Amino acid sequence: MKKVNMKLFNRSIILIFSIILIFSNSNGQYSKDSIQIRRIFDMALENGTAYKNLKSLCKDVGHRFSGTKQADSAVNWGYNLLKSMWTDTVYKLPVMVPNWKRGNIERAYIFHDDTKLNISSLGGSVGTKKRIKAKLVVANGIEDLERLGEKNIRGKIVLFNKAFDPKTINVFETYGACVGQRYSGASKAAEYGAVGVLVRSMTLQNDNHPHTGSMSYTNKNHMIPAAAISTEHAELLVEKLREKPNLNLVMKMNCKLLPDVLSYNVIAEIKGETEPESVITIGGHLDSWDLGEGAHDDGAGIVHCIEVLNLIKANGYRPKHTIRVVLFMNEENGGKGGQEYANWVKTRGEKQIMALESDAGGHTPRGFSISAPDSIFDKIASFKPLLEPYGCHLFKKSTWGGGVDINPLKLDSTLSINPNMILMGFIPDSHRYFDYHHAETDVFENVNKRELELGAGAIGSIVYLIDKYF
Amino acid sequence: MKKVNMKLFNRSIILIFSIILIFSNSNGQYSKDSIQIRRIFDMALENGTAYKNLKSLCKDVGHRFSGTKQADSAVNWGYNLLKSMWTDTVYKLPVMVPNWKRGNIERAYIFHDDTKLNISSLGGSVGTKKRIKAKLVVANGIEDLERLGEKNIRGKIVLFNKAFDPKTINVFETYGACVGQRYSGASKAAEYGAVGVLVRSMTLQNDNHPHTGSMSYTNKNHMIPAAAISTEHAELLVEKLREKPNLNLVMKMNCKLLPDVLSYNVIAEIKGETEPESVITIGGHLDSWDLGEGAHDDGAGIVHCIEVLNLIKANGYRPKHTIRVVLFMNEENGGKGGQEYANWVKTRGEKQIMALESDAGGHTPRGFSISAPDSIFDKIASFKPLLEPYGCHLFKKSTWGGGVDINPLKLDSTLSINPNMILMGFIPDSHRYFDYHHAETDVFENVNKRELELGAGAIGSIVYLIDKYF
Numbered sequence: 034m035k036k037v038n039m040k041l042f043n044r045s046i047i048l049i050f051s052i053i054l055i056f057s058n059s060n061g062q063y064s065k066d067s068i069q070i071r072r073i074f075d076m077a078l079e080n081g082t083a084y085k086n087l088k089s090l091c092k093d094v095g096h097r098f099s100g101t102k103q104a105d106s107a108v109n110w111g112y113n114l115l116k117s118m119w120t121d122t123v124y125k126l127p128v129m130v131p132n133w134k135r136g137n138i139e140r141a142y143i144f145h146d147d148t149k150l151n152i153s154s155l156g157g158s159v160g161t162k163k164r165i166k167a168k169l170v171v172a173n174g175i176e177d178l179e180r181l182g183e184k185n186i187r188g189k190i191v192l193f194n195k196a197f198d199p200k201t202i203n204v205f206e207t208y209g210a211c212v213g214q215r216y217s218g219a220s221k222a223a224e225y226g227a228v229g230v231l232v233r234s235m236t237l238q239n240d241n242h243p244h245t246g247s248m249s250y251t252n253k254n255h256m257i258p259a260a261a262i263s264t265e266h267a268e269l270l271v272e273k274l275r276e277k278p279n280l281n282l283v284m285k286m287n288c289k290l291l292p293d294v295l296s297y298n299v300i301a302e303i304k305g306e307t308e309p310e311s312v313i314t315i316g317g318h319l320d321s322w323d324l325g326e327g328a329h330d331d332g333a334g335i336v337h338c339i340e341v342l343n344l345i346k347a348n349g350y351r352p353k354h355t356i357r358v359v360l361f362m363n364e365e366n367g368g369k370g371g372q373e374y375a376n377w378v379k380t381r382g383e384k385q386i387m388a389l390e391s392d393a394g395g396h397t398p399r400g401f402s403i404s405a406p407d408s409i410f411d412k413i414a415s416f417k418p419l420l421e422p423y424g425c426h427l428f429k430k431s432t433w434g435g436g437v438d439i440n441p442l443k444l445d446s447t448l449s450i451n452p453n454m455i456l457m458g459f460i461p462d463s464h465r466y467f468d469y470h471h472a473e474t475d476v477f478e479n480v481n482k483r484e485l486e487l488g489a490g491a492i493g494s495i496v497y498l499i500d501k502y503f
Numbered sequence: 504m505k506k507v508n509m510k511l512f513n514r515s516i517i518l519i520f521s522i523i524l525i526f527s528n529s530n531g532q533y534s535k536d537s538i539q540i541r542r543i544f545d546m547a548l549e550n551g552t553a554y555k556n557l558k559s560l561c562k563d564v565g566h567r568f569s570g571t572k573q574a575d576s577a578v579n580w581g582y583n584l585l586k587s588m589w590t591d592t593v594y595k596l597p598v599m600v601p602n603w604k605r606g607n608i609e610r611a612y613i614f615h616d617d618t619k620l621n622i623s624s625l626g627g628s629v630g631t632k633k634r635i636k637a638k639l640v641v642a643n644g645i646e647d648l649e650r651l652g653e654k655n656i657r658g659k660i661v662l663f664n665k666a667f668d669p670k671t672i673n674v675f676e677t678y679g680a681c682v683g684q685r686y687s688g689a690s691k692a693a694e695y696g697a698v699g700v701l702v703r704s705m706t707l708q709n710d711n712h713p714h715t716g717s718m719s720y721t722n723k724n725h726m727i728p729a730a731a732i733s734t735e736h737a738e739l740l741v742e743k744l745r746e747k748p749n750l751n752l753v754m755k756m757n758c759k760l761l762p763d764v765l766s767y768n769v770i771a772e773i774k775g776e777t778e779p780e781s782v783i784t785i786g787g788h789l790d791s792w793d794l795g796e797g798a799h800d801d802g803a804g805i806v807h808c809i810e811v812l813n814l815i816k817a818n819g820y821r822p823k824h825t826i827r828v829v830l831f832m833n834e835e836n837g838g839k840g841g842q843e844y845a846n847w848v849k850t851r852g853e854k855q856i857m858a859l860e861s862d863a864g865g866h867t868p869r870g871f872s873i874s875a876p877d878s879i880f881d882k883i884a885s886f887k888p889l890l891e892p893y894g895c896h897l898f899k900k901s902t903w904g905g906g907v908d909i910n911p912l913k914l915d916s917t918l919s920i921n922p923n924m925i926l927m928g929f930i931p932d933s934h935r936y937f938d939y940h941h942a943e944t945d946v947f948e949n950v951n952k953r954e955l956e957l958g959a960g961a962i963g964s965i966v967y968l969i970d971k972y973f
Contacts, residue, residue: 199548199956202893237953483674
């Protein structure tokens with residue numbers, strides 16, 4: 034009993050001191066910060082440019098898949114916009130990117146009744162040469178292939194039909210649990226003798242849009258074609274198969290992978306006042322899928338990060354560290370931009386204080402996922418009361434990093450010269466993100482102005498705090 | 504120094520004990536609750552009926568303004584739906600409601616160039632008899648009338664053009680700061696000799712839909728017509744007036760108020776197991792404006808509360824107290840249903856444990872506003888960790904009550920026989936609510952299934968906790 038009390042007592046002492054620390058902070062220094070953060074949000078909500086910039090990216094450039102002319106236009110768009118701002122430096126960092134072409138044929142239908150299916154070739158897939166005509170087998174995710182076995186799969190088209198679990202509160206988590214069938218399903222099914230795969234679209238919606246995405250082959254000698262199918266048509270196939278177990282499907286696609294081509298990350302900096310050699314990186318990805326306009330994915334992230342420069346300036350705040358915005362190329366089907374940036378940072382021997390990525394859409398901000406040593410995390414968590422009035426005060430410990438484009442900066446330990454480096458991912462509301470994700474519905478009209486602006490305010494605020502206190 | 508330390512020490516002791524209490528609770532009793540709440544959300548998200556019910560209300564009934572046939576249909580819709588569920592009692596509580604008719608003429612245009620303006624007569628307004636042709640004066644809210652003075656107002660139409668402040672984070676707060684010009688603008692302007700008023704729509708959007716709403720006259724002998732005008736056309740008028748300060752406006756409306764008619768609140772109950780005479784009321788309002796389909800306002804609240812009955816049953820939980828769902832009539836233009844319900848409760852001498860209202864739309868749930876004595880509030884606040892995994896753990900102290908329909912239960916102290924009664928308002932994300940509010944865009948298609956279901960889960964969870972711990 035006494036021992037327990039002592040433990041509690043010790044804990045309590047630590048707690049008391051933490052509280053005293055927070056209170057003394059919040060009454061003193063932090064009160065100035067709350068004024069500064071209020072100004073950041075005011076600016077974002079009253080005179081923000083994020084929405085206007087997003088409109089321009091979506092409507093003047095449109096979708097911008099790696100290796101396309103539109104991707105080149107997007108590079109110029111980003112370069113010119115950042116040049117027109119108060120940046121100290123703007124430059125383009127060359128990066129070789131995959132050059133996958135969708136082609137002009139992507140068709141699938143049920144042979145006996147000609148029912149057309151809404152599909153979209155997965156990025157990286159091979160074409161079908163002529164056409165594939167084969168029977169269908171349904172697998173509830175990759176983990177279901179073993180149960181089905183080669184006897185049920187050989188010579189057939191596999192429909193991967195593992196559905197998002199609506200019970201998972203954060204939709205990104207159920208995406209994580211399902212996306213394996215899209216990324217690796219073709220290779221795994223090929224091991225059992227499949228001749229093609231269709232993958233249920235990665236969305237909670239019952240809709241008739243295919244939601245595309247990337248895939249990859251583990252065995253380059255055995256590559257079978259793969260396409261996303263709309264959730265409605267995945268369900269339709271399951272139903273038709275119940276009525277007619279031997280139905281044949283036809284798939285025809287002429288997508289192909291050409292040699293890598295040159296593209297660019299666009300980089301802009303505001304030099305730090307007192308520690309210009311230390312860098313805070315913030316970014317999103319400039320490339321998008323070729324369906325829709327890449328509005329939430331990741332036009333929102335691009336304009337969020339560009340807006341941060343405005344928000345900081347408008348407040349007359351001069352950052353201590355160099356603030357660097359990176360518009361990454363090729364997140365969607367290769368991640369080459371992020372890897373190249375990390376290599377470049379390493380070559381320069383730069384100290385990175387933090388890298389923050391916004392690649393989860395333009396919905397209402399909730400907070401940030403943070404990958405950092407415990408003591409650093411705790412310091413960031415003490416900022417919570419400052420963001421609470423804006424509802425974006427969720428600080429979630431992450432072991433995963435902060436995003437595909439920034440993770441190479443730290444997760445390869447040879448790259449980072451700062452063991453205390455923070456990786457941060459912006460967390461907006463996840464509920465509607467996959468309604469639009471990688472589909473033709475990811476357009477400007479489906480982004481809410483106010484939600485987008487609040488996101489910029491949230492990111493601007495955390496960048497300000499990290500710059501000031503680290 | 505010593506004194507300060509002692510104070511801190513005492514505070515710390517209280518803090519330590521609070522923490523021990525919370526931990527012992529959460530390790531023991533609350534862990535069962537977390538399982539129960541998980542089940543409530545699972546049910547709402549996987550097998551929920553809220554979305555299906557909302558579709559039926561919006562598409563089979565449509566809009567349902569007090570005093571219309573559609574309102575009668577809505578009463579029957581609610582009655583039949585609740586009858587088909589596991590309720591112990593369903594009945595209709597008669598209530599006399601205002602019977603304002605929009606008429607078939609509502610027109611406004613600029614005289615010299617025939618520019619048509621998008622307007623919607625405000626509920627309760629008188630018509631124009633023939634037509635009004637008058638000059639225009641712009642007032643930045645009611646508070647601006649005094650500055651303008653009678654010399655600038657007499658004989659003119661006043662455009663109340665006070666805009667929502669985008670900097671206010673909770674949009675309901677800026678609505679609160681602007682809505683006076685809609686509700687009382689006509690009466691106030693009439694005091695200065697105005698002949699009619701147009702009121703800027705209550706929305707942050709720059710759109711071309713008039714967002715209607717209710718208004719009232721303080722002086723029945725001096726009633727001038729009032730209409731909402733779209734934000735785009737309000738801005739257009741300001742611009743045109745700058746070019747041509749003497750422009751004439753024409754208004755023509757034939758709306759009118761007829762004698763009150765009979766309608767109903769629809770009430771359904773599950774009898775409590777151990778304290779059936781004590782009641783937990785949950786409700787939303789069944790009536791809506793006659794533009795759009797009343798999907799967010801307040802179809803969402805209606806189906807939220809109906810769903811709570813399913814969520815509780817599916818868990819095999821038998822409530823201690825009687826759980827009563829009330830579908831209130833006439834919240835929008837009179838609040839007669841709420842007043843009648845409070846009178847009825849008083850007549851029966853019922854003890855109300857809590858009344859909860861959902862009338863803030865069907866967006867992602869954030870938490871609850873709570874009007875209760877401090878000790879009760881603190882007890883409710885201790886539930887916070889249970890709702891945190893669902894992101895709806897904001898517990899906000901309110902002095903205002905919980906909603907127009909439930910406030911009469913407590914705020915008139917002669918009505919309540921329980922001084923500890925809790926008034927609770929459901930708080931969803933506010934950012935998009937006024938995009939649709941009282942406009943033709945408030946339709947089923949603008950409600951997101953998942954967000955709606957999460958709201959039902961949040962309300963189901965808090966009802967479960969209140970029932971169990973009070």
